[in-house]
Amino acid sequence: MxxxxxxxxxxxxxxxxxxxxxxxxxxxxxxxxxxxxxxxxxxxxxxxxxxxxxxxxxxxxxxxxxxGDRLQSLHSGGLGQTMIGRVRPALSALRDELSSAAYLTLYEDGEIRVSEIVDGPRAPRVDLWVGFEDAGHATALGKAVLRELDDEERKDYLSRHTLNDLTPHTVTTAVELVRRLETASLAPAMTDLEEYALGTVCVAVPVHSGSMLGSIGVSMPRSRLDRLDEIRDRLVPTAGRITRTLSLTM
CATH class of the missing domain: 1.10.10.10 (Winged helix-like DNA-binding domain superfamily/Winged helix DNA-binding domain)
Structure with missing residues (x-):
């Protein structure tokens, strides 16, 4: 029909x-x-x-x-689309195991873009009320990427993006943001503690493939704040497997 x-x-x-x-x-x-x-x-x-x-x-x-970010991700093509296809099963596993929406971002042309979201009825995605290109400083996914950039690349990114005040918890100065990136207690994992959206916390870790840099992460209600260490311990080996798989097959 x-x-x-x-x-x-x-x-x-x-x-x-x-x-x-x-x-x-x-x-x-x-x-x-x-x-x-x-x-x-x-x-x-x-x-x-x-x-x-x-x-x-x-x-x-x-x-x-x-x-928006989702439409722009359709243009990434080539390596980016191959990466998405190989990361999606891992995102689905994270969603099912942690009952949390799972995300992939890629750093492309100097911008942090959401490339894939895997969610479900029991794992709703965060409302992307501000595009990730304008919110890298306020998201765990964005900060996981920023932490991996060298000083010159990070300065370039910060010079082109206003650190908008999205919630009362958002860091809005470059000096404080860099300090937190360099002293993160869960590194290489980064967190978003209601900095992008009130009531939501996120954890993310970086992934690599040659010159390709991105991050994977999950979002959850603030009530699950006490699980951050457990979630980090689940994300880090997943990111390692993703990085090894992409390095071997691309």
């Missing part, structure tokens, strides 16, 4: 919105995107909210919409 006409038309409208948003590097508001695509404003709002929720678009502070 084929897809219904209603579903097909919804997909087509979503693609039109993505195409329109891609033409505005600095973002465009919903009304403008609705006008450019010829969609009723209500329909455009509904589809835009869905695309933001799924990570294909990102909503800026001024209300404009730009392409």
């Amino acid at each position: 084929g897809a219904s006409p209603t579903l097909i038309s919804s997909v087509q409208r979503a693609f039109r919105l993505l195409e329109a948003a891609s033409a505005h590097e600095n973002g465009a508001p919903a009304k403008q995107l609705a006008r450019e695509t010829g969609l009723p404003l209500g329909t455009a709002y509904h589809l835009l909210r869905t695309l933001v929720h799924d990570g294909y678009l990102r909503k800026l502070d001024d209300g404009g919409f730009v392409l």
Whole structure:
């Protein structure tokens, strides 16, 4: 049985919105995107909210919409896509064992981008209300990557990114962020203790493949804060196996 006409038309409208948003590097508001695509404003709002929720678009502070981390990851291609395919089973295992959403980020073209999320009904993902490209300083996944960069690369990254105050716990100065990266008690694991979103904590560790750098991690409710050591002890060997597998097969 084929897809219904209603579903097909919804997909087509979503693609039109993505195409329109891609033409505005600095973002465009919903009304403008609705006008450019010829969609009723209500329909455009509904589809835009869905695309933001799924990570294909990102909503800026001024209300404009730009392409999101998940869509940009589709362009990584080559080694990046191969890496994702080989990491996904490990992410699924982490999700099932720890009852936590599991994530992969890759450091590409000087940006930290979410490349894969494995979640489920018992392991919901964190609401990506701010794109990871603008929140590396506030996420365990981002900090796990930043800790691995050399001084020059890290300074370059920090010079291009504002350390936005996302919650009352977010570190917003480069000096303090670097200090915490270098003195992390769970290193090489990094944590996000409600720095990206209130009520959520995360643990992440780096993964490597040649010149490719990324991180894997999990998110969970704050109520599981006492399990950080246990989760680190699960993530570190998983990252080691991923790194060895990629090094042997690429």
